[in-house]
Amino acid sequence: MAATAAFCQAGENKSTLHFRNGDWLRGTMAAYDQAGGVTWHHADASGPLRFNTSQLTGITLDGAAIGQLGAGNLCEVLLVNGDHFRGNFAGATDEHFLIDTWHAGRLQLGRNAVRKIAPLPRGLKTLFQGPENDDGWTHGKINNETIGESGNWRYHNGGFHAKAAASIARDLDLPDSAHLSFDLEWSGSMHLAFALYTDSLQPISLSTKENEPDFGGFYSVQINSYSVNLLPVKKQEPLTYLGQATVPDFRKKPKARLEFFASKAQRMVAVAIDGKVIRKWTDSRGFAGQGTGVRIVHQGRGAVRISNLRVEEWDGRFKGPPTHPLGAKDDLVKLVNNDRMQGRVDGIDGDKLNVTTAEGGFPVPLDRVKQIEPATSRAPANVGIEHRVRAHFSDGSRLTFVLNRWSADGVEAHSPGFGSATFKPGSITRLEFQPKNK
Incomplete structure (x- = not known):
């Protein structure tokens, strides 16, 4: 069945099927099983529609609030395959490793599938x-002839989208x-400005x-297809950039996870991309930000989407990428004072990690x-291609698994990394289907 935009006008249809030929169809996800594929409801259809997942690239879903x-x-957990999520470290x-999550209860992660577990400071x-909608956000009109007609950011399926200047x-x-973090996706050229502490x-x-x-005063973090700049902005002072960080990988991919770190006491702003800090700036003239808000401006070139935005208090620590070699025989524990312990993590006792070394x-x-x-x-078990999906959750988590069944009662899945699990349907905002020929 071909789907066209003309068939997608019903306001109550909040989720979207994405087809391999570029078509899309709004509606509601009703069910899934491996034999019958996706069961879909649409207000203009007299009965349920069924689609084989070989026709689909993915589904964006009207995910519920975060549990x-x-x-x-x-802690934050990073798996060997690049998947990531947060949960409570419950033991080993x-x-x-035993991790309690809000979307699937306790997950039993195979030790050799885990790349990193980073405890998060208490009390932050x-x-x-x-976002869950655009309530509480202020849309502004851009008056600048050089960047075209002003438009609006639009909320859809857990993110803000913009094409025109907005x-x-x-x-x-x-x-x-x-600490601010978010997922950024783009097509075409990219020109964004984030005003921090405005x-x-x-x-x-x-x-x-x-x-x-x-x-x-505020800081303008300016991001384009090849670099990131930081500009302190005050009304009566000349504009002077603090420096540029070149990001050549932006031209090679359509999405990234970005993080901003800021400390008034240190007069510092930093940017990380996909977990790696690319630049730290120190403002010798003092911290410029005088407000507590954030403003996001799209310059009207290309199309962008921002989702999974999280704003937190920060303890001043930067997380580091894992450096322990794949295939290593022992666990490595890195301490905040840069000491290291090599041996085996045996479990958790209250707020203490039990580690056995030589x-x-x-x-x-x-x-x-x-x-x-x-x-x-060195070569962790991969999820089989058949019925494999990559699931994105409303809190920014991502997991890859074999999808067994979807119903109102739960999303049943399994993976070599965590075995069998049942996820809350409302926790998932997007599914990406993996083609069988890859």
């Missing part, structure tokens, strides 16, 4: 996670030390800023642990 985890040893066995607040802003109560929710024309309504067993307070890099297989 809450109980108190525990919260000879074969598994998450100030924003979403501005959207919100007072996120940025703390003095903040007190103005309306866009500022930098070329005529002296004539703009009064505004407090010198004996040691209980290590988790707040001293920067990250755990377990022993891994």
Whole structure:
């Protein structure tokens, strides 16, 4: 069945099927099983529609609000295949690490499938996670003839999209030390500006800023297809860039995970891309930001999507990429003071990590642990191609698995990395289907 945009006007159809020929179809995901494929509801259809997943590249879903985890040893988990999620580190066995999640309960991760476990500091607040809609955001009109007619950011399926020049802003109560992270996707050229610590929710024309309504200072993080720049902006002071970081990989891919770090005390702003810090800037003239808001301006070139935005308090620590070689026989524990312990992680006892080394067993307070890099297989087991999907969750997590069944009761899946699991249907915002010939 061919699907066209003309068939996709019903307002209650909030999810979207994406076909390999470029067509798309709005509607509602009703069910899935391996024999029958996807069962789809559409307001204009008299009955359910069925599609074989070989016809599809993916499904964007109207994911529900993010669930809450109980108190525990919260950590970020990175798998060998690049998947990642957050959960409470609950323990370890000879074969598994035990992680409690909000979307699937307890996962038993094969030890050789885990690339990194990074404990997160206790007591740091998450100030924003979403978006779930554009409520609370301010749309601004851009008055600049050089970048074309002003448009709007549009919310759809857990993200903001823009093609024309557009501005959207919100007072996120940025703390003095903040960490912002988000997924960025683009097609064509990319020109974005993120105003950090702004007190103005309306866009500022930098070329005529002296004539703009009064505004407090802010930092403009300017991102294009090949570089990232940082510009302190104050109304009555000349514009002076603090420096550029070249990002040649941006031209080779259509998406990335970006992170901004800021510390007023250190007069510092930093940017990380896909987990690697590419540049740290220190402002010798003092921290320029005078507000607590964020403004995102698309310059009207190409198309962009921003999703999985998280704003948190920051403890000043940068996470590092794993360096323990694949195929290593021992676990590596890196401490915040840069010491290292090599041996075996035996489990968790309260807020202490039990580590056995050649010198004996040691209980290590988790707040001293920067990250755990377990022993891994040099060639970890891959998820089979048949019925394989990559699932994106409303909190920014990503997992790859074989999809067995989807119903209102749960999403049943299995993977060599975590065995069998049942996920909450409302936790998933996007599915990517893997073609059988790859």
